Amino acid sequence: MAAAAAHHPIGHPLFSRIRLAGPSDIPHIHKLIYEIAVYERHTHLFSATESSLSAHLFSYPPFQSFTIFILEVSHEPFPENSPHNSNANYSPVVRIVYSEVPVDDPEREIFKSEDENVVVAGFVLFFPNFSALLGKPGFFVESVAVRKCYRRKGLGKMLLSAVVNQAVEMDYGQVELVVLEGNETAIKFYEEMGAQILTEWRVCDLTGDSLRVLHTNDCIDHYGEL
Amino acid sequence: MAAAAAHHPIGHPLFSRIRLAGPSDIPHIHKLIYEIAVYERHTHLFSATESSLSAHLFSYPPFQSFTIFILEVSHEPFPENSPHNSNANYSPVVRIVYSEVPVDDPEREIFKSEDENVVVAGFVLFFPNFSALLGKPGFFVESVAVRKCYRRKGLGKMLLSAVVNQAVEMDYGQVELVVLEGNETAIKFYEEMGAQILTEWRVCDLTGDSLRVLHTNDCIDHYGEL
Numbered sequence: 001m002a003a004a005a006a007h008h009p010i011g012h013p014l015f016s017r018i019r020l021a022g023p024s025d026i027p028h029i030h031k032l033i034y035e036i037a038v039y040e041r042h043t044h045l046f047s048a049t050e051s052s053l054s055a056h057l058f059s060y061p062p063f064q065s066f067t068i069f070i071l072e073v074s075h076e077p078f079p080e081n082s083p084h085n086s087n088a089n090y091s092p093v094v095r096i097v098y099s100e101v102p103v104d105d106p107e108r109e110i111f112k113s114e115d116e117n118v119v120v121a122g123f124v125l126f127f128p129n130f131s132a133l134l135g136k137p138g139f140f141v142e143s144v145a146v147r148k149c150y151r152r153k154g155l156g157k158m159l160l161s162a163v164v165n166q167a168v169e170m171d172y173g174q175v176e177l178v179v180l181e182g183n184e185t186a187i188k189f190y191e192e193m194g195a196q197i198l199t200e201w202r203v204c205d206l207t208g209d210s211l212r213v214l215h216t217n218d219c220i221d222h223y224g225e226l
Numbered sequence: 227m228a229a230a231a232a233h234h235p236i237g238h239p240l241f242s243r244i245r246l247a248g249p250s251d252i253p254h255i256h257k258l259i260y261e262i263a264v265y266e267r268h269t270h271l272f273s274a275t276e277s278s279l280s281a282h283l284f285s286y287p288p289f290q291s292f293t294i295f296i297l298e299v300s301h302e303p304f305p306e307n308s309p310h311n312s313n314a315n316y317s318p319v320v321r322i323v324y325s326e327v328p329v330d331d332p333e334r335e336i337f338k339s340e341d342e343n344v345v346v347a348g349f350v351l352f353f354p355n356f357s358a359l360l361g362k363p364g365f366f367v368e369s370v371a372v373r374k375c376y377r378r379k380g381l382g383k384m385l386l387s388a389v390v391n392q393a394v395e396m397d398y399g400q401v402e403l404v405v406l407e408g409n410e411t412a413i414k415f416y417e418e419m420g421a422q423i424l425t426e427w428r429v430c431d432l433t434g435d436s437l438r439v440l441h442t443n444d445c446i447d448h449y450g451e452l
Contacts, residue, residue, distance in 0.1 A: 048361025
């Protein structure tokens with residue numbers, strides 16, 4: 001009891017911050033996407049590069065197009081003079097989570113952030129979608145990831161809640177995502193957040209060769225070329 | 227044989243045009259969305275109104291955000307002086323399809339277009355999505371519909387091909403959509419186009435109450451409010 005009292009009464013604090021990502025976050029985002037590919041056994045499809053991400057992300061104002069929130073953590077309060085503490089488009093959210101044992105991050109160096117003693121722990125990539133039925137936009141969450149050593153602390157929920165909050169603030173109608181059928185942990189997690197799993201829908205993809213074949217064989221003649 | 231020879235050798239021609247939709251198309255788009263809701267038995271969820279569509283569509287340049295192609299048909303060639311024959315962002319595509327019997331359109335008046343003798347026969351609603359794995363944008367096809375009397379003439383494929391062509395022209399990586407599990411006609415149609423049905427993914431939706439509950443109960447404190 002005496003030993004426990006020497007620590008914070010409810011465990012070791014981990015300061016967590018969610019902020020808008022920008023171009024300087026691309027190397028970390030690229031590594032996090034690769035980790036998702038490994039987890040989902042999709043490394044054979046992984047073709048994102050830092051330069052393809054640079055080319056397509058951050059071209060439009062946040063929330064209008066592809067948008068990324070970065071999750072950062074620190075064992076200390078975030079520096080007060082950090083440029084990341086404010087942003088014209090989004091006020092970062094900060095929360096303290098507690099864990100029984102201190103987090104041991106084996107990739108601390110690889111994921112270190114611009115702010116001192118701050119580490120990137122995850123991200124969420126989302127963009128506007130539209131529901132014809134509701135006649136309203138929403139957000140589609142394309143990727144969400146929390147690095148392994150930072151899981152089970154509510155940080156994934158914090159990331160998704162940030163997207164939900166933004167959706168509600170913009171009067172958007174829904175937040176949607178897709179999940180792998182066998183991923184019971186993720187399905188339980190989303191269901192606990194109140195998500196409905198729409199079991200009757202199937203995702204169809206036209207990619208690579210089928211895109212090109214359709215393009216070549218298509219029977220469309222541009223106006224005037226009939 | 228003599229009677230057949232009096233007609234066009236391969237049937238009755240139907241001139242078909244795909245063009246970008248604009249604000250004046252909203253009443254037709256609204257009706258077409260309602261017809262999809264009826265078909266998918268989702269009328270209890272149908273809350274799109276002409277004004278909600280007006281508020282959210284056509285705010286950004288086409289292809290950067292929510293985009294609609296309108297499919298129009300006519301028994302005659304399209305008028306050469308139509309303002310719809312050209313557009314700075316997209317050259318309309320025109321094709322002639324043939325049917326054995328002339329099309330009898332019972333809702334001709336409801337769906338009549340701005341051009342004389344032209345009728346709206348369908349639409350496709352799509353917008354950019356992003357694949358973190360590919361590190362590239364693509365298009366997500368949210369709705370595609372061809373009115374009943376104009377089906378089985380290749381017009382649905384013409385609409386989807388127009389989206390695919392646009393994706394290829396923009397060097398996009400994929401065209402994605404979702405389909406109801408039991409809709410074998412649609413699944414066969416997409417598979418014949420080369421689409422892969424990703425049976426292992428499930429769509430999750432946070433809508434209505436769960437959005438608001440999450441927003442109210444969320445444990446996020448904005449920076450400085452800790």
